[in-house]
Amino acid sequence: MQDKYLPADIERAAQQHWDSTEAFRVHADASRPKYYCLSMFPYPSGKLHMGHVRNYTIGDVLSRFHKMKGFNVLQPMGWDAFGLPAENAAIKNRVPPAKWTYDNIDYMKQQLKSLGFAIDWRRELATCTPEYYKWNQWIFLRMLEKGIAERKTQVVNWDPVDQTVLANEQVIDGRGWRTGALVEKREIPGYYLKITDYADELLGDLDELTGWPERVKLMQANWIGKSTGVRFAFQHDIAGDDGQPINDGKLWVFTTRADTIMGVTFCAVAAEHPLALHAAKGNAELAAFIEKCKHGSVMEADMATMEKEGLPTGLFVTHPLTGKQVEVWVGNYVLMSYGDGAVMGVPAHDERDFAFAKKYDLPIEQVVAVGDKAYSLDAWQEWYGSKDGVCVNSGKYDGLGYDAAVDAIATDLAAQGIGEKKVQWRLRDWGISRQRYWGCPIPIIHCDSCGSVPVPDDQLPVVLPEDCVPDGSGNPLHKREDFLNVACPCCGKPARRETDTMDTFVDSSWYYARYATTFGKDKMVDDETGYWMTVDQYIGGIEHAILHLLYSRFWTKVMRDLGLVSYREPFAHLLTQGMVLNNAFFHKPEGGGKNYYWESEIDIQKDAKGQITGARLKQDGTVLEHELTTMSKSKNNGVDPQSLIEQYGADTARFFMMFAAPPEQTLEWSDAGVEGAYRFLRRVWSFGHLFASEIRGQIGAQRQLTGAKLPEDLAAFRREIHLLLKQANYDLGKQQFNTVASATMKMLNALEKAPRQGALAAEVIEECFGILLRVLSPLTPHISHALWSGLGYGEDILKAAWPEPLDAALAQDEIELMLQVNGKLRGALRVPAEAAKDAIEAAALAHEATIKFLEGRPAKKVVVVPGRLVNIVG
RNA sequence: GCCCGGAUGGUGAAAUUGGUAAACACAGCGGACUUAAAAUCCGCCGGCGCAAGCCUUACGGGUUCAAGUCCCGUUCCGGGCACCA
Numbered sequence: 001m002q003d004k005y006l007p008a009d010i011e012r013a014a015q016q017h018w019d020s021t022e023a024f025r026v027h028a029d030a031s032r033p034k035y036y037c038l039s040m041f042p043y044p045s046g047k048l049h050m051g052h053v054r055n056y057t058i059g060d061v062l063s064r065f066h067k068m069k070g071f072n073v074l075q076p077m078g079w080d081a082f083g084l085p086a087e088n089a090a091i092k093n094r095v096p097p098a099k100w101t102y103d104n105i106d107y108m109k110q111q112l113k114s115l116g117f118a119i120d121w122r123r124e125l126a127t128c129t130p131e132y133y134k135w136n137q138w139i140f141l142r143m144l145e146k147g148i149a150e151r152k153t154q155v156v157n158w159d160p161v162d163q164t165v166l167a168n169e170q171v172i173d174g175r176g177w178r179t180g181a182l183v184e185k186r187e188i189p190g191y192y193l194k195i196t197d198y199a200d201e202l203l204g205d206l207d208e209l210t211g212w213p214e215r216v217k218l219m220q221a222n223w224i225g226k227s228t229g230v231r232f233a234f235q236h237d238i239a240g241d242d243g244q245p246i247n248d249g250k251l252w253v254f255t256t257r258a259d260t261i262m263g264v265t266f267c268a269v270a271a272e273h274p275l276a277l278h279a280a281k282g283n284a285e286l287a288a289f290i291e292k293c294k295h296g297s298v299m300e301a302d303m304a305t306m307e308k309e310g311l312p313t314g315l316f317v318t319h320p321l322t323g324k325q326v327e328v329w330v331g332n333y334v335l336m337s338y339g340d341g342a343v344m345g346v347p348a349h350d351e352r353d354f355a356f357a358k359k360y361d362l363p364i365e366q367v368v369a370v371g372d373k374a375y376s377l378d379a380w381q382e383w384y385g386s387k388d389g390v391c392v393n394s395g396k397y398d399g400l401g402y403d404a405a406v407d408a409i410a411t412d413l414a415a416q417g418i419g420e421k422k423v424q425w426r427l428r429d430w431g432i433s434r435q436r437y438w439g440c441p442i443p444i445i446h447c448d449s450c451g452s453v454p455v456p457d458d459q460l461p462v463v464l465p466e467d468c469v470p471d472g473s474g475n476p477l478h479k480r481e482d483f484l485n486v487a488c489p490c491c492g493k494p495a496r497r498e499t500d501t502m503d504t505f506v507d508s509s510w511y512y513a514r515y516a517t518t519f520g521k522d523k524m525v526d527d528e529t530g531y532w533m534t535v536d537q538y539i540g541g542i543e544h545a546i547l548h549l550l551y552s553r554f555w556t557k558v559m560r561d562l563g564l565v566s567y568r569e570p571f572a573h574l575l576t577q578g579m580v581l582n583n584a585f586f587h588k589p590e591g592g593g594k595n596y597y598w599e600s601e602i603d604i605q606k607d608a609k610g611q612i613t614g615a616r617l618k619q620d621g622t623v624l625e626h627e628l629t630t631m632s633k634s635k636n637n638g639v640d641p642q643s644l645i646e647q648y649g650a651d652t653a654r655f656f657m658m659f660a661a662p663p664e665q666t667l668e669w670s671d672a673g674v675e676g677a678y679r680f681l682r683r684v685w686s687f688g689h690l691f692a693s694e695i696r697g698q699i700g701a702q703r704q705l706t707g708a709k710l711p712e713d714l715a716a717f718r719r720e721i722h723l724l725l726k727q728a729n730y731d732l733g734k735q736q737f738n739t740v741a742s743a744t745m746k747m748l749n750a751l752e753k754a755p756r757q758g759a760l761a762a763e764v765i766e767e768c769f770g771i772l773l774r775v776l777s778p779l780t781p782h783i784s785h786a787l788w789s790g791l792g793y794g795e796d797i798l799k800a801a802w803p804e805p806l807d808a809a810l811a812q813d814e815i816e817l818m819l820q821v822n823g824k825l826r827g828a829l830r831v832p833a834e835a836a837k838d839a840i841e842a843a844a845l846a847h848e849a850t851i852k853f854l855e856g857r858p859a860k861k862v863v864v865v866p867g868r869l870v871n872i873v874g
Numbered sequence: 875g876c877c878c879g880g881a882u883g884g885u886g887a888a889a890u891u892g893g894u895a896a897a898c899a900c901a902g903c904g905g906a907c908u909u910a911a912a913a914u915c916c917g918c919c920g921g922c923g924c925a926a927g928c929c930u931u932a933c934g935g936g937u938u939c940a941a942g943u944c945c946c947g948u949u950c951c952g953g954g955c956a957c958c959a
Binding site: 040042043045080083084085154156157165166167168169170171215216218219222223225298299300301303304305306352427428430431433434435436503504505508541542543544545546547548578579581628629630632634659660661662664665666667668670672673674675676677680682686727730738739741742743745746749818820822823824825828860861862863865868869871872873 | 875876877878879880885886887888890893894897898899900901913914938939940951952953954955956957958959
C-alpha cells in the first residue's frame, strides 16, 4: 500500500472500478425495497457551482447510505437545458444556444463524474432534446382537449425599443436591461394551465406530505391562499358607448371583510377597468393617469411597495345596503387580473385604504370596535384591522361579531341577487407561453380559416431548429420561414406555426417520472415508473419551495387524471438545502442596474474582525458596494469547485461541503477549512498504513474479541467508537451530515490514541477502523473504497453491511450525573448505572458541593433527571 | 409591502429537542522535531477576576426547579413573490 495519500490516483481507480462493475446501474426489482433518491437537475450554465456540489453530495450520501442498508437505489441525473441564459450567451458570443448548451453539458458531466457520484448515467436526459420535449407537447394537447389548457390574454413587460417581451429579470428599475427604455405593460394572447382547478386538492394533499418540511408546506398553503369572502356588486346606470349600462350596471368586488361593508366610503378600480376607460374619455387628466399606470413593473413586490396613487372618475355607484352614492376611483394598486379588477374602500379598517383616504382626503368611518379602544384618525393602529371586534355604526348589524356579521350581510346581499359567499384563491392560473426561442415549441398552427389548430399527434414532436442565434431584438423563429410555414392540418391551406415556447418550469415538472422509465419512444412514462415512483427523497434548493414544487405536484395530478400514473404526489420526502452565499461586489452605473465584478478584479478592505469595510476596483479605484447573496453567474461571485477538486480531490471537496454546515442552513462560502478536511483524510490514510504495517500482524489465527473481558482502557476506547457510531446513525436519520462528519473525526482521534499492543487490541482496532471506513464511505467513497479493499476488509465496500453499535461494547457500570444547586452547575456525581432514584438523591444531598452552596438552608425540592443530572432547590 | 426562515467565541459550527453552552474543526499564539522551510506532533485559545467565583447564545420582557431551546415584542440578515432557474 502507498504510504502517501494520493487522491488523484485513488479516485481514478475507484471510479474505474465502479464503471467496470456497473455499480450504479439499476433495474426494477420487485424482490427488493427501492429507494429513489433525486436531486434537482442542474441548469447547464457552464460549470458546476458550490450549490451543485452541496446538492449532489447530499443526494450521494443518502444514496450510498441506503445502498449499504440493502435498498435498490436509483439516483439519476439530467439537464434542465432550456432557458434564458443560453440566449444571453448567444447574444454575447454569437453562438447558437444549442451549441452553447450541449458544450456546457459535456463539460459539467465530466465535473460530476470526477466527484464520484453514484449515478445511473444510462438514464441521463436533457430537456432540450426532441425525445424529451415531444412529451411536453403531447401532454399539452391532452390538456387542451380536457380544457385544462386554454388560450387567453396575459400581461407582459414590453420593451418599446427592442420591440420584445422582457423577463422580470431583464427589467431593472423599470427599464429594459439592454435598451434602458421605460418598460410598458402589454396584453398579448397566451396559453394558460388551469392550476386553479386543482387548488383545493393541492392544498388538501399537503397534509399527506409528512416527509416535507413544515415551512415548505406552510409557504405552499399561503401561496395557494384559500380565503372565504363575499363577492357582491355596487349597482349603477352608467351607460357605455352602446347606450347600455356597463357590465349590466354592476360593479363587482370581492372582500374577505364583508363585516366592514357599512364603512365603505369609495371604490377603486384598475386602470384597465371598463369604468376607468369610460370615464377617461372625457377627462384628459384621468386618461394621462391611466397611461402612466401602463408603465412600471408587473412584479408583485414592486406593486406592493410602490406609492399608492389614484384619481377620481367622477362616476358614482350605489351602496347595496345603505343606498348611498359612492365615488369610483382609479387606483394604481388595483390589478385587473385579480378577481374583478375592483375593490371596495373601507379606510377605517384596511391599512392600505386608510393611507389612500388620508392622502386624498376621503371620509373614514369606523364600523368595528374592539373593546373600548378609542379610534383616532391620526395614525393607523394595528387593531383597526382586527377581526376580533363587533360592528358599530352599522345599523341592524350593530353588535355582531365577524362571523355573524359576514353571514347576515351575505344573506341580505343574496336576497337582492347581487352577492354571495365565495371561496377565493390567491393562486392564479399558470401562464406557460414565452415569447422566446430557446424552449419547447407550443404545438399549435394558426390558420386564417380554421383558427388555432393543434398539431396532430403523428406530427409530433414539433422540432425546434437548433441553429438560430438570438440577437436580443425578439424571437428569431419569426425569421425562420422553414419553421413558420406549414400546411393547416384541418384544411391544408398555408398556415403559420406558433412561435411561442413553453415556460421552462414545464420541462422540470415531470422529468423525475421520465428517469424512472425505460425511455421508450412510444410512451411518456411506462410500467417501470410504477416500481420507482414516488420519489423517496427529493433534494434541492429552498428557492424552489413554491413554484417548481407546486407545478410538479400539479403536473402529477394531471397525469393521474389522464390515466398515465397512479400516484397523486411525486415527492414523499423533501430536503430543502440552504443556499450557498458569497459576497458580490458591484457599482451602480447611471441609468440603473448593477455592474458586478469578480473578486480577483478588486481590492477588499477588512477591519480587525475580518468584516468587509470597503472595496475598490483594482483597475481604476472605483468604489464598490457589496452584498451577501446567492452565488450566481450574473453576479460574478460563483466559486468554481474545479480548482478544489484538482488541488485536493473529490473526497476533500465532498467532506468539507458536508462538514461546513447542516444541509438546510445557508452556507456562507469561505475557502478556509478545506485544508482541515484534507488533513483529516491524510490522517485516515496514514492510520490505514499504520494498521497494515504494525497492527494487523498482531492478530492471531484464533479471534478472541467476542465475549472477551477487555482491559479498562481498551473497553473505554471500544465503547467510545460504538457510542460515536450510535450518534452518527442517529444523525444520518436526521440528515444532519455535518455531525456525521465530525463523528468520523472523533473516531479517528480515538483510534490514534488507542492501545495497539497485543492481539486483543489489534482486533478491537480492526473492528473500529472498519466502522470508521463504512461510516465515512458515503461522504468520501474513494478513500473508503481504497482502504477497505486495500486492507483486506472485503472486495467492495459498497457491498458491505452498514455497521450497528453493539450492546456489549456500549455497556458500562458507572455513570456520571451533573449536580446542580438552584439551577447552577456545582459538581458531578458518580453512581452505579442502575442506581435507584432514592440512592441518587441521598448521594446528591450528601455531596460537599450541595452542603457548601445550600449554606445551611434545607433542600426544598430535589429534581432527578435519569442519566443526566440532579438539581437541588433550596 | 406580503409569506417563510435565520442570528451562539476571531471563524464554520455542536448541544441526545427544556437538563454540563461552545463538541468537532478553521484561524491565531506558544513549544518539539529540522541547518532552514514545509509537513507532522504537543499545549493554549468567549469575557472579567490573583483567586473563590461572576457574566455570556442579536436586543427587551415573560414562563419554569432548569431556557440557546417555549411564549410576547423589537432589530438585523437570507429566500420567495408567479417571465432567472
